[in-house]
Structures are given as structure tokens and as C-alpha cells.
Amino acid sequence: MAKKHTFTNRLIHERSPYLLQHAHNPVDWYPWGEEAFQAAKELNKPILLSIGYATCHWCHVMEKESFENPAIAERLNEAFINIKVDREELPDVDALYMEFAQGLMSGSGGWPLNVILTPDLAPFFASTYLPPVKRQGLMGILDFVDRILELWDGPEREKLLKQADTIVDIFSAHSFVVGETLPSQKAVSDLMEILYKIIDPIFGGFRGAPKFPIGYQNDFLLRYFNKTADNRALFLVERTLDMMQRGGIYDHLGGGFSRYATDEKWLVPHFEKMLYDNALLARAYVETYQITKRSLYKEIGMEILDYILRDMTHPLGGFFSAEDADSEGKEGLFYTWTTQEIAEALPAEEAALIEEVYGVAQKGNFEGRNILFLEERPEPSHALEHAKFALWKKREERVHPFKDDKILTAWNGLAIDALALAGQVFQEKRYQNAALKGAQFMRGYLWQEGRLLRRWRDGDAQHPASLEDYAALIRGLLTLFETGGDSSWLEWALQLTGIVKNDFKSEGGAFYSSPASISSLILRKCQFADGAEPSGNALHAENLLKLYEMTGETDYLWQAEDILKAVKRYADNYAPGYAYHLMNLQRYYDVQAPRLVITLNSNEQYRALLEKTLATHFMAHATIIWKKEGDQILTRLIPSLEVQASLKGKTALYICHGKSCSAPLSDPEEMVAAILKL
Numbered sequence: 001m002a003k004k005h006t007f008t009n010r011l012i013h014e015r016s017p018y019l020l021q022h023a024h025n026p027v028d029w030y031p032w033g034e035e036a037f038q039a040a041k042e043l044n045k046p047i048l049l050s051i052g053y054a055t056c057h058w059c060h061v062m063e064k065e066s067f068e069n070p071a072i073a074e075r076l077n078e079a080f081i082n083i084k085v086d087r088e089e090l091p092d093v094d095a096l097y098m099e100f101a102q103g104l105m106s107g108s109g110g111w112p113l114n115v116i117l118t119p120d121l122a123p124f125f126a127s128t129y130l131p132p133v134k135r136q137g138l139m140g141i142l143d144f145v146d147r148i149l150e151l152w153d154g155p156e157r158e159k160l161l162k163q164a165d166t167i168v169d170i171f172s173a174h175s176f177v178v179g180e181t182l183p184s185q186k187a188v189s190d191l192m193e194i195l196y197k198i199i200d201p202i203f204g205g206f207r208g209a210p211k212f213p214i215g216y217q218n219d220f221l222l223r224y225f226n227k228t229a230d231n232r233a234l235f236l237v238e239r240t241l242d243m244m245q246r247g248g249i250y251d252h253l254g255g256g257f258s259r260y261a262t263d264e265k266w267l268v269p270h271f272e273k274m275l276y277d278n279a280l281l282a283r284a285y286v287e288t289y290q291i292t293k294r295s296l297y298k299e300i301g302m303e304i305l306d307y308i309l310r311d312m313t314h315p316l317g318g319f320f321s322a323e324d325a326d327s328e329g330k331e332g333l334f335y336t337w338t339t340q341e342i343a344e345a346l347p348a349e350e351a352a353l354i355e356e357v358y359g360v361a362q363k364g365n366f367e368g369r370n371i372l373f374l375e376e377r378p379e380p381s382h383a384l385e386h387a388k389f390a391l392w393k394k395r396e397e398r399v400h401p402f403k404d405d406k407i408l409t410a411w412n413g414l415a416i417d418a419l420a421l422a423g424q425v426f427q428e429k430r431y432q433n434a435a436l437k438g439a440q441f442m443r444g445y446l447w448q449e450g451r452l453l454r455r456w457r458d459g460d461a462q463h464p465a466s467l468e469d470y471a472a473l474i475r476g477l478l479t480l481f482e483t484g485g486d487s488s489w490l491e492w493a494l495q496l497t498g499i500v501k502n503d504f505k506s507e508g509g510a511f512y513s514s515p516a517s518i519s520s521l522i523l524r525k526c527q528f529a530d531g532a533e534p535s536g537n538a539l540h541a542e543n544l545l546k547l548y549e550m551t552g553e554t555d556y557l558w559q560a561e562d563i564l565k566a567v568k569r570y571a572d573n574y575a576p577g578y579a580y581h582l583m584n585l586q587r588y589y590d591v592q593a594p595r596l597v598i599t600l601n602s603n604e605q606y607r608a609l610l611e612k613t614l615a616t617h618f619m620a621h622a623t624i625i626w627k628k629e630g631d632q633i634l635t636r637l638i639p640s641l642e643v644q645a646s647l648k649g650k651t652a653l654y655i656c657h658g659k660s661c662s663a664p665l666s667d668p669e670e671m672v673a674a675i676l677k678l
Helices: 016-020 036-044 057-067 070-079 093-103 141-153 158-170 186-198 214-230 231-245 277-290 295-311 339-345 348-356 382-396 407-427 431-444 469-484 487-504 536-553 556-572 575-589 607-616 633-639 639-643 669-677
Strands: 029-031 048-053 081-086 113-117 123-127 449-457 460-464 594-599 624-626 652-657
Touching: 016 057, 016 081, 029 036, 036 048, 036 081, 036 339, 048 093, 057 070, 070 141, 081 113, 093 113, 093 123, 093 158, 123 141, 123 158, 123 594, 141 158, 141 639, 186 214, 186 231, 186 556, 186 575, 214 231, 214 277, 214 575, 231 277, 231 295, 231 431, 277 407, 295 407, 295 431, 339 382, 348 382, 348 624, 407 431, 407 469, 431 469, 449 469, 449 487, 469 487, 469 536, 469 624, 487 633, 536 556, 536 575, 536 624, 556 652, 607 669, 624 633, 633 639
Parallel strands: 029 081, 048 081, 594 624
Antiparallel strands: 048 113, 113 123, 449 460, 594 652
């Protein structure tokens, strides 16, 4: 029987899991949109904009304490037009008001984010989590309401409105950046010297706590090592990846990483799992395996991807967003164990083995329970694998954490990229097939009327895609193409790149985060800083450099240069926040970056051999083009390839640097040797 609810608000008509979590609050929530804006103007009320996401722990806490409280809700309804936003559905709204909030609060922000706006959407007050009553130095939400109304209904309102408009004007003045010069090549080595000082040489990651597993920083370090042979860079990558997979931040039974660790040893995680984290980390493990050939990295990379395929994949092929930290109202309950639970789940011998290997103690290491972790990596054994699998099966009987099953274009682009790369490196068709199916899902369900959409759930696609959506998907499509996918994926990537130029390019040359078609934002911004994911501008600069290398079209190079010029002032000020841009800069200055054109004959002779060779050999800035016999789409997209063909019916390899190519090779031993020299 369906549960009866005392209250239902407008969010009941939404598809976002986060918004639906609030659909039965007594708060009179509106979704972001014209109805709410108009109501604020007609009623002359300020707007409470509350932003969060479905797997946000403190969002859940604030909902239970305040938004489900009828007395508090009544005050909120009297005082405000209340708007709920899922930050993952509307990243541009979140990014804009988070930036405002950080200015208003003079510090770092977080979620839930609560911003008070004028009816014209200008911000004038902001806070993060608020308890129902004042405690531990935090203002209570009712005090918060009283303070806002005192300002809004008192003689200070005109001053308040002017102040809000001034805030918007200040941010508008910096909405885009005109860069005059490119960062120097020295900026890359300067960043490395900074990273050597701030990365923890004992436990990996940045020093101190909390610790975030930022996969793309490892990508930067790997490329620096590959081009300079500076062993310090590889040491830091290996130390970070080794220590992370030992800690409780890694799910030793089911695979995949949690969002972050609260301590410096990676032991105690915040247990939510995000698709983007795991996609980025999977790539880091795949590439580190490619360089080092250490089986550990292959094992962890495959476990991450197997987790995504098993638990985070829609039957139609798209990838879900996240899993919550909480189950049955308690954080980490699903993932943690008591000695009694292990004893009941396993035979005595296996229980003892698990307890010994994973540091299980009677008193526990997390609220009386045990987070599984490794003090040191055990030798592989059939007995341990059998015990782990049996314990995982027992865990599957538990109440699972809530799954945010919306499908986001940007995060799916990152997953497609990681799966396609792993399919090649690990020679695993199931990963390649999953990447292909994911791309087909994107094209089938989130590509409508010549434009991308941001979110799909339960058959409904909504919200114009942001720059990060386009950039991450283009990246995934290029990797799919480079790992042997059909040239139609390159064709779509080029089409999407053209849309980005038309719809997102700013007056300064870099790209706005939102398209011009979105009218509900009071201003458009160019975002450059990398966060949990690389920024949209950083991802797209990488795409543009790759497309220039593939096609020779100088317009792609010029667009990439515009981004690098624009980011220079920020990278000069704080390089670690712009590591992905500086990784692109390293690529930009690598004039010897190879382009491999493999022209297959009708039998695709030597394809398997060449795929295996490429799988085992890391090349930081190479681009790879597989040209199948009779591929008219590819020669239309890259006309210069017409002169490169299989030799007398034999598969051939052309190695190009810039605009010149070496003589083609068709002998298999010579082709392999030539690749391994790069």
C-alpha cells in the first residue's frame, strides 16, 4: 500500500531524486523556474534558494530537522518564496550562487547551500547548514528567518537591494577573461615543485585531512613523468594510489571509492560513492598500470569498473550518478561490520582470515563497527577471495544505500572515457562494449533537436547541457574513437565541438559554463578552476588540442590557445587549482607529440597485434586514428587521410609529427618496434 503523506508540494512533478526527497515537506517548495520568480515579484518576497543533492548527508540532516518540521515550514512559507535546486541537475545555477555565497560568507562554501535572493535573483545573504535552533555557534534557522525579515521589512531594504545589485555588478565585471599571452612552459615544472611540497609522501594525496581522491591530478603527474623521467612524479602517483586502495575509502568487498576520507590515512570515509570520482580514478589506475605493469593497478582498476557495470549501469546503457552514505538512517552502516556479524556470515576459519587481513577488532574503528582496511597488501590467495566473495554476498542481503539513478551527460562522458581506455589497455571487450552502449544511450536519449540535454531519468530528458556536459562527452567520444570505435563517434564529437563554439564562446575567447539559451541566470560566467572534476574549459582545451592534432584544423588550436591565455592569470596565482589546464599546456608545448594513423586492410590484418602493443605502451600526448578500408566518413572528416592507405592490401602504420609523416610501415615487427620507441 502506498504511503499516505500529510504534505505534498510542487516538487512532486519533478524527476530529480533530490527534489522528490523534498516533495512531501510542509515547505512550499518551487523548482527553479519562471513560476517561482514571478511569485516572488508579485508577492514582493525574498527567495530562499536551497541547493543540495540526493546523496548529501547534511542536506538530509537539515531536511529532517527543519524542512520536515511544520512550525519551521510555516515560517519559511510566510517569509519566502522557497526554491529547491538539485546542484547536479543545474550545475550552472549551483556554481553561480556558490561563487556569490563564498564572497558573502568570506570563506569556503558547501552543501546544503542556502542563499537569499531578491525577486530579481540577486543574492544578499548566504549560509550552509543551519540547525533548527542556535547551537555550537551556528545560527538557528528561525533566527535566520527573523534576521532576513528584519532587513527586508525594515528601513534598510533599499540599501539591501542596492548592495545585492552591486554584488552582481562586481561579479559581472569578471564574467569572462581576455588573455593576452600564453603561460610559459616553465609553468608546468613550477606546478610540479609546488606539488612535491604539498603532496603527502607517506599516505599520498594532499597533506592533512580531509583527503579527496582527485584522479586527474595523477593524470598530470603521469604525463610529467612520461615526458621528463622525473621519478618523483611517479613515486607520488604510486604512493597515492597504493595508500588509497588500502584505506577504508576503498570498498574492499564491492569495489569503488567513496567521496573522501575524513583522516589523513584514508581510513574513515564519507561513504557516498560518486560516478565521476570512480570514472576519474579508474582512468588513473589504468594509466598507471600501463606505465608500471604492476598487477595491483589492473586489479583495482577492474574492480572500480566492475562496480560501475554491476551497480551503476542502467539496462539501456547509461550510468547512474551516485550512492548515498546512509542506509537505515545511519552513515556507513551498509559497509561496516562487527565481529559478530562476520562470525555469523562466514565459517570460523574464513572469519578469522577476514579479521586478520582487514584489521577487524572487537571494539571496532568506527562508532563500534569496523571499516575494512589493509595495513599492508596481502598475497593473493584463493581462500581470501572466497571469503571476500562470501562476505560480499552476505552484505548484498542488507538494505542498500539510496541510489541516485539520474543519468548526467558529463559524468557519463567521464565513464565512457574510462571504460573505452580500459577496454583497450586490459584487452577486455566488456568494457569497450559498455563504453559503446553508454555512448549510444547519450545519442539516443540526451541528444535532441541538435542539442545536448543534461539529465535523463525515467524516460524524461531535461535541462540544456552545460559546457562540462559537452566537454566531458566529447572527451569520451574521442577516446572511444581512438580505441578503435567507429568514425561516427568522431563525427559526432566534431559536431558537438561546433555547437560549443557557437553557443558557449565568450567575448574573451574562453567558454561560458552555460549556453546563451538559458535565460534564468542573471549572468553567465567562464569557470576555470578544477574541483572534484576538471573544469569544462580544461576538458575542452584538451579536446581542442586533440582535434587539432587529428585534423590539422588550426581553428581548434586557436580556440585552445584562447583558453590557455585566459587561465594564465589564475594559474599564475594558484597553480594547483588549475592542474588540468597545465597538463594541457604540457601537451601544447610537446611539438613531438605523435599522431599514429593505422590503415587497416579489408581483413584488418595485424589489428589485434597493434591493439595489444598500444595497450601496453603509455604515450602521454599521442593521438591514434584507426582507418578502416572504405571509411568514407573518416576521409570526409579528415581529408588529409585520403593519401594514407593500406600498402598493397596490407595494414600500414604512419607515424606523424606535426605536418610531416614517416614512411609507412607494413611489417608487423617494424610496426611494433616503431610504436614502442615513441
